Amino acid sequence: MAIRERMSGNEAIAEAMRQVDPDVMGAFPITPSTEIPEYFSEFMANGEVSTQFVPVESEHSAMSVCIGASAAGARAVTATSSCGLAYMWELLYVAASSRLPITMVVSNRALTGPISIGNDHSDSMGARDSGWMQIYAEDNQEVYDNFLQAILITEATRLPIMVCQDGFITSHGVSNIQLIEDEKVKEFVGEYEPEQYLLNHDRPLAVGPYGTAPYYMEVKRQQAQAMKDSMPVILEVAEKFRQMTGRSYGFFEEYMMEDAEVAVVVIGSSAGTGKEAVNRLRAEGRKVGLIKLRVFRPFPRIPLAEAMCRVRAVAVMDKAESFSNSGGPLFNESRSALYDLPGRPYAINYIYGLGGRDITVDDFYEIYRDLFIIADTNDPGDVYRYIGVRDSRYEEGGFDHRSEE
Amino acid sequence: MTENSSKTMEIRWHGRGGQGAKTACLLLAEAAFFSGKYVQGFPEYGPERMGAPITAYNRISDEPCSVHSNIYYPDHVVVVDETLLRTVDVLKGLKDGGILIINTRKTAGEIRELLPEFEGPVCVVDAERISTETLGRNFPNTPMLAAVVKASGVLDLGQFVSDMRRSFEHKFHDKPEVIEGNMKALQKTLDEVEVE
Numbered sequence: 001m002a003i004r005e006r007m008s009g010n011e012a013i014a015e016a017m018r019q020v021d022p023d024v025m026g027a028f029p030i031t032p033s034t035e036i037p038e039y040f041s042e043f044m045a046n047g048e049v050s051t052q053f054v055p056v057e058s059e060h061s062a063m064s065v066c067i068g069a070s071a072a073g074a075r076a077v078t079a080t081s082s083c084g085l086a087y088m089w090e091l092l093y094v095a096a097s098s099r100l101p102i103t104m105v106v107s108n109r110a111l112t113g114p115i116s117i118g119n120d121h122s123d124s125m126g127a128r129d130s131g132w133m134q135i136y137a138e139d140n141q142e143v144y145d146n147f148l149q150a151i152l153i154t155e156a157t158r159l160p161i162m163v164c165q166d167g168f169i170t171s172h173g174v175s176n177i178q179l180i181e182d183e184k185v186k187e188f189v190g191e192y193e194p195e196q197y198l199l200n201h202d203r204p205l206a207v208g209p210y211g212t213a214p215y216y217m218e219v220k221r222q223q224a225q226a227m228k229d230s231m232p233v234i235l236e237v238a239e240k241f242r243q244m245t246g247r248s249y250g251f252f253e254e255y256m257m258e259d260a261e262v263a264v265v266v267i268g269s270s271a272g273t274g275k276e277a278v279n280r281l282r283a284e285g286r287k288v289g290l291i292k293l294r295v296f297r298p299f300p301r302i303p304l305a306e307a308m309c310r311v312r313a314v315a316v317m318d319k320a321e322s323f324s325n326s327g328g329p330l331f332n333e334s335r336s337a338l339y340d341l342p343g344r345p346y347a348i349n350y351i352y353g354l355g356g357r358d359i360t361v362d363d364f365y366e367i368y369r370d371l372f373i374i375a376d377t378n379d380p381g382d383v384y385r386y387i388g389v390r391d392s393r394y395e396e397g398g399f400d401h402r403s404e405e
Numbered sequence: 406m407t408e409n410s411s412k413t414m415e416i417r418w419h420g421r422g423g424q425g426a427k428t429a430c431l432l433l434a435e436a437a438f439f440s441g442k443y444v445q446g447f448p449e450y451g452p453e454r455m456g457a458p459i460t461a462y463n464r465i466s467d468e469p470c471s472v473h474s475n476i477y478y479p480d481h482v483v484v485v486d487e488t489l490l491r492t493v494d495v496l497k498g499l500k501d502g503g504i505l506i507i508n509t510r511k512t513a514g515e516i517r518e519l520l521p522e523f524e525g526p527v528c529v530v531d532a533e534r535i536s537t538e539t540l541g542r543n544f545p546n547t548p549m550l551a552a553v554v555k556a557s558g559v560l561d562l563g564q565f566v567s568d569m570r571r572s573f574e575h576k577f578h579d580k581p582e583v584i585e586g587n588m589k590a591l592q593k594t595l596d597e598v599e600v601e
Contacts, residue, residue, distance in 0.1 A: 139471075170473075172450065173446070174435075
């Protein structure tokens with residue numbers, strides 16, 4: 001029997017951490033992930049976990065703690081957000097290239113400039129090339145479920161993993177959740193038995209040595225291969241999780257896609273808002289669908305492209321700007337994935353929700369309306385668009401590219 | 406505005422940082438959860454400082470609710486500090502027939518004089534007086550929670566009272582006087598407040 005509860009995403013993560021009882025947690029607080037080490041240190045104080053909790057002076061050190069612990073053979077976790085993740089940057093690459101399984105929760109928050117505590121994905125999207133896996137959640141249930149699965153995924157692939165949730169929206173929003181019993185969780189994650197580790201004196205090992213030109217590129221090639229090989233692992237772990245809970249997970253979720261004519265591709269909590277727009281449009285007889293991407297690293301290029309190819313026009317939503325002058329990161333990878341497939345749909349990009357800007361059901365209505373116009377007129381217009389922004393060029397089309405009605 | 410397809414009740418709270426509007430919002434989510442509902446309780450975060458206007462939201466439904474945006478067309482509005490009437494458009498987007506539930510010493514008639522445009526129902530609750538009489542101090546959250554539950558009709562009152570007793574007994578198990586004080590505040594509010 002699942003445990004019926006209500007809690008925020010941060011509480012749910014702390015609860016999952018208590019159940020997993022990792023060996024080491026490196027911790028430095030930053031809004032909106034601060035509550036995770038806060039709640040967890042209560043479990044520490046109550047003697048409910050046996051974790052070595054290492055409070056440090058910076059995120060750079062928090063990640064260093066995880067790297068050291070993981071290299072030594074420990075199951076290591078941490079949590080961060082925004083500038084905290086940015087401050088870990090150098091170490092993210094060290095963790096990934098050293099092939100250290102580490103599970104890090106990212107309560108997504110905008111990067112500074114101007115200062116903002118609001119949610120967007122600029123922090124984790126900025127780290128997309130660091131060699132970490134990335135899994136995103138729509139709500140508190142998914143972030144809890146993803147965290148438990150991440151432990152197994154990272155240890156099987158030896159690639160560190162970010163478990164991302166939308167800061168404040170999911171991290172601080174309280175809603176219903178079904179927790180899993182402690183014994184079941186412990187059985188699911190099992191004991192971590194590393195293949196190689198520093199404290200094993202029978203098999204001496206160097207971690208993080210200099211990579212001379214004859215070796216460096218092979219290390220990178222192996223990381224790339226590991227990312228490729230992680231695809232079936234993610235599905236195997238999801239299947240094991242489904243057997244325990246009945247809840248199914250994949251690389252992405254298809255919502256009302258069977259007969260959809262147009263679709264939105266979106267990451268995180270906004271997918272829930274988009275689903276409500278789909279429900280209402282379906283009630284009006286409009287054949288619309290939604291794809292919620294769960295796994296961004298590895299990027300599920302082929303299955304995602306095949307799913308997108310079933311519609312006539314698709315809007316890819318980015319909660320991060322990359323200043324490429326050609327759209328956000330999710331758009332560029334999704335659109336590129338379509339290139340080889342015959343009958344590919346029109347694919348446009350919306351940048352949305354930066355720095356906590358809200359996106360509403362009505363915004364999704366507008367996006368779906370634009371997609372039907374594109375499909376019906378065979379004219380994608382400017383594919384690089386914004387929604388929910390005040391723009392001096394608004395009336396002229398500009399970033400918002402309103403249709404003429 | 407597009408119509409909500411489910412029968413979700415949406416409530417918007419207005420308060421000032423440090424007054425407990427966020428806590429009251431989360432208490433309502435908890436009370437609704439105890440009643441078997443699907444709930445959301447979430448504050449809108451910004452630069453956090455005492456006394457600044459803040460907003461918090463509840464969605465309460467018999468079905469899961471996936472929407473994660475703020476609430477622009479609330480079914481009801483709760484105002485924890487009447488001075489906000491001068492600075493914040495607390496009635497913005499309030500649906501027809503939606504109730505304004507407000508913490509004030511004023512009468513409903515006096516509140517109406519301050520809001521000449523507003524023709525909907527008003528529920529006044531003197532949370533400071535009720536909590537001072539029952540808890541000995543100004544803790545407005547329990548009276549505000551009770552007023553919202555009674556005015557909105559979102560929960561069964563009998564079950565709400567017994568659920569809250571259980572909740573207070575759990576939270577204040579080492580302070581029995583606080584349990585009784587809160588229960589008195591709850592009951593007094595339920596007895597006193599009316600939608601006018």
